[in-house]
Amino acid sequence: MEQEARKKRVLFLRKLILFSVGMAVLVPVMISLLLAMRYDRAMDALNKSREELTWYKNHFDARQAEAETAVAEAEPAAEQPAVPEGGMGNGAAEAPSAEEEQADADEEEEWDGIRRVYLTFDDGPSASTDQILSTLSDYGVKATFFVTGKPDKRYAQLYNRIVEEGHTLAMHSYSHRYSSVYESLDSFQTDLHKLQNFLYDTTGVWCKIYRFPGGSSNKASSVDMQELIDYLGRENIRYFDWNVDSGDASGSIGTWQIADNVIRGIPRFHNAVVLMHDAQEKRTTLEALPMIIEAVQEMDNTVFAPIDEDTFAVHHTVN
Numbered sequence: 401m402e403q404e405a406r407k408k409r410v411l412f413l414r415k416l417i418l419f420s421v422g423m424a425v426l427v428p429v430m431i432s433l434l435l436a437m438r439y440d441r442a443m444d445a446l447n448k449s450r451e452e453l454t455w456y457k458n459h460f461d462a463r464q465a466e467a468e469t470a471v472a473e474a475e476p477a478a479e480q481p482a483v484p485e486g487g488m489g490n491g492a493a494e495a496p497s498a499e500e501e502q503a504d505a506d507e508e509e510e511w512d513g514i515r516r517v518y519l520t521f522d523d524g525p526s527a528s529t530d531q532i533l534s535t536l537s538d539y540g541v542k543a544t545f546f547v548t549g550k551p552d553k554r555y556a557q558l559y560n561r562i563v564e565e566g567h568t569l570a571m572h573s574y575s576h577r578y579s580s581v582y583e584s585l586d587s588f589q590t591d592l593h594k595l596q597n598f599l600y601d602t603t604g605v606w607c608k609i610y611r612f613p614g615g616s617s618n619k620a621s622s623v624d625m626q627e628l629i630d631y632l633g634r635e636n637i638r639y640f641d642w643n644v645d646s647g648d649a650s651g652s653i654g655t656w657q658i659a660d661n662v663i664r665g666i667p668r669f670h671n672a673v674v675l676m677h678d679a680q681e682k683r684t685t686l687e688a689l690p691m692i693i694e695a696v697q698e699m700d701n702t703v704f705a706p707i708d709e710d711t712f713a714v715h716h717t718v719n
């Protein structure tokens with residue numbers, strides 16, 4: 401009897417020890433995990449606030465630089481050029497590259513004093529197209545969509561909505577596969593006309609504006625890009641690159657960073673062609689769009705426009 405009771409006590413004690421050891425390990429692990437999660441969340445919030453602050457600061461700098469330029473222009477200055485190089489830009493802007501200076505010099509000749517901002521969306525239509533179009537419509541802004549060929553029925557109404565709401569429907573290759581688009585002049589032609597015909601059948605629009613996948617300065621083409629550019633010329637198709645990159649091609653870019661890239665980039669050009677993407681996963685582009693539009697609408701002598709056949713051609717490859 402006595403032995404039985406002892407055995408039970410020992411068993412109970414053993415269980416108690418095991419339980420205590422288990423808890424001694426588990427509890428600190430759980431607490432560490434919880435703390436780590438809270439730390440992550442706090443860091444996220446901090447980073448977001450920092451991005452937001454930077455954005456406001458840059459936005460403010462840009463407005464101030466613009467105001468100063470306006471004052472300088474209002475004063476009689478006989479020897480000064482009408483608009484100094486990058487004069488409408490903000491103080492924080494880096495020195496313009498040779499490409500940009502060339503573009504500015506080209507632009508200078510015919511500039512009427514109104515800055516034009518061309519928002520362009522590549523790679524659509526997508527699950528984001530409707531929201532992009534609704535935002536544009538809310539603000540009364542027209543833009544340009546460089547689309548690819550998506551024969552799936554659900555996209556047909558999106559191609560049409562782009563057209564119906566007054567935006568420019570433009571081409572960005574049918575397949576967007578570098579390996580086939582840029583395999584040869586032949587494959588480029590085939591892809592181009594497949595898209596042109598597809599868009600005509602879908603919307604009734606005969607598109608004459610093109611953007612090369614990866615831009616005309618892409619390094620992926622097996623064909624000399626000049627050969628493809630010449631071909632477009634013979635076909636009466638104008639191509640457009642961009643001079644303001646939103647940076648949204650990178651998957652991890654935040655809303656504020658996209659807005660900042662665009663809002664700081666625009667004042668550097670008389671004709672600002674802004675590269676953005678119309679794709680399902682680009683949520684931050686959707687969020688940045690209203691911020692961009694509101695900031696641009698506050699800029700003096702600046703208007704939004706869709707690309708058309710008379711738009712100043714922004715090219716990466718200087719011909």
Ligand SMILES: [Zn+2]
Binds near residue numbers: 522523576613614
């Ligand atoms: Zn693209």
